[in-house]
Amino acid sequence: MGFTTGFLGGFTLTSSVLYLTVVLHQRNRLQQSLALRQSSLALGNIVEPQPTFVPPSARERHAGLAETAKDRWNGEVERFVKKAYEVDWSEVRDNAEAQVTNVWRRIVESANK
Known part of the structure; x- marks a missing residue:
C-alpha cells in the first residue's frame, strides 16, 4: 500500500x-x-x-342594522352577478344591432322624404 x-x-x-x-x-x-x-x-x-373547551351558548345574537344592510347589499350584488353570467351576450348584441339598424333606417328614410 x-x-x-x-x-x-x-x-x-x-x-x-x-x-x-x-x-x-x-x-x-x-x-x-x-x-x-x-x-x-x-x-x-x-x-x-389548559383551558377546557366551552361550547358556544344556544342563545344567538341578532345582527345589527349595519350587518343586515350589508347582507342585503351582498345579496343584491350576488343576484346581479348571477344574472350577468346567465345572459346570452351574443343575443343582446344582435338585438342591439337590429335596433340601431332600424333607427338608422328611419333616420335615412325621414331625411329622404
Whole structure:
C-alpha cells in the first residue's frame, strides 16, 4: 500500500467517523429537545392547566342594522352577478344591432322624404 492510498484511506475513514459522530450528536440533541419540550408542557399543565373547551351558548345574537344592510347589499350584488353570467351576450348584441339598424333606417328614410 503506497503513501497516496494510505493517506486517502485514512482521510476517508476519519471523515466517515467524524460525519457519523456529528450526525449522532445532532440526533441526540433533537431527542433531548423533544423530551424537554414534553416535560415542560407536562409541568406547565400541572401548574396552569389548559383551558377546557366551552361550547358556544344556544342563545344567538341578532345582527345589527349595519350587518343586515350589508347582507342585503351582498345579496343584491350576488343576484346581479348571477344574472350577468346567465345572459346570452351574443343575443343582446344582435338585438342591439337590429335596433340601431332600424333607427338608422328611419333616420335615412325621414331625411329622404
